[in-house]
Amino acid sequence: MxxxxxxxxxxxxxxxxxxxxxxxxxxxxxxxxxxxxxxxxxxxxxxxxxxxxxxxxxxxxxxxxxxxxxxxxxxxxxxxxxxxxxxxxxxxxxxxxxxxxxxxxxxxxxxxxxxxxxxxxxxxxxxxxxxAVARLRSLDPVTSEVVRLRGAAQHNCRLCKSLRETTALDAGGSESLYDEIERFEGSGLLSEAQKAALRYVDALIWTPAHIDAEVAAGVRRYFTDEQAIELTLDVMRNAGNKIAVSLAADAPRVAEGTERYLLDANGQTVFG
Structure with missing residues (x-):
């Protein structure tokens, strides 16, 4: 790859x-x-x-x-x-x-x-x-966005939390769905595959040296090898927000609400 x-x-x-x-x-x-x-x-x-x-x-x-x-x-x-x-x-x-x-x-x-x-x-x-990571397309866009928003919350990136990816919204993403990410284990809207992905996100962020066997099994249960690679690299790409957060350069682009953006075919972020 x-x-x-x-x-x-x-x-x-x-x-x-x-x-x-x-x-x-x-x-x-x-x-x-x-x-x-x-x-x-x-x-x-x-x-x-x-x-x-x-x-x-x-x-x-x-x-x-x-x-x-x-x-x-x-x-x-x-x-x-x-x-x-x-x-x-x-x-x-x-x-x-x-x-x-x-x-x-x-x-x-x-x-x-x-x-x-x-x-x-x-x-x-x-x-x-x-x-290169943004060009990957084996994961469905809603799962990718759910994963991104979980990482945004865990790192408390104000910019990332204020953004919504357009393709994911068009594919069924919604604020009611995204609101359940914070307490995803009890969600009735998030799929079991998405919950497995979120457990993996948390493990990579908080306990990477001790990834629980059940968490790993959940990834294997719901995702192919190609999807597991994309999921893992998505977490890293999203975690690039750590650079901005660490330097206090993560101010949102909008004063209130959220802003849409599109990940285009070249993996570039397009606003507007």
């Missing part, structure tokens, strides 16, 4: 000691093996502030404080945004690998990595990986 090529491209984007350091911190924080790194992590004056930010980014991004943001910017200056992108890669690619392993989908991860210098991770993420 081309999208897995894009995922592996993220891993290859190198940022030297800083990239290595945040990969180790993020993975350790959630109890997963760290991504491969090009160099051994060194210790620098910036490490305490970066480590604190990376740990909170991984545990619960919605709880990052203004003081933590300020300390990160003081430590890294104009490298702060790039460091947060590296945190996202180091935080979420291990979750994807753990999730696919838990649901029994075999993926051949590369044994060796051709490191990308200087490694424009933001370009690889926003212009390569994310559109």
């Amino acid at each position: 081309d999208v897995l090529v894009e995922l592996n491209r993220l891993v290859a984007c190198s940022d030297g000691r800083l990239g290595t350091f945040v990969r180790q911190v993020c993975a350790r924080t959630v109890g997963l093996p760290a991504l491969p790194a090009e160099v051994s992590a060194g210790v620098s004056d910036a490490d305490p502030a970066v480590a604190e930010f990376a740990e909170q980014f991984s545990v619960d991004v919605s709880m990052i404080s203004d003081a933590q943001r300020e300390r990160l910017r003081e430590a890294l200056g104009d490298r702060a945004f790039g460091a947060v992108v590296q945190m996202f890669i180091g935080d979420f690619v291990p979750r994807v690998r753990a999730g696919l392993a838990a649901v029994g989908v075999e993926v051949a991860w590369p044994d060796s990595i051709a490191w990308d210098h200087p490694g424009n991770a933001a370009d690889a993420l926003f212009n390569g990986f994310m559109p």
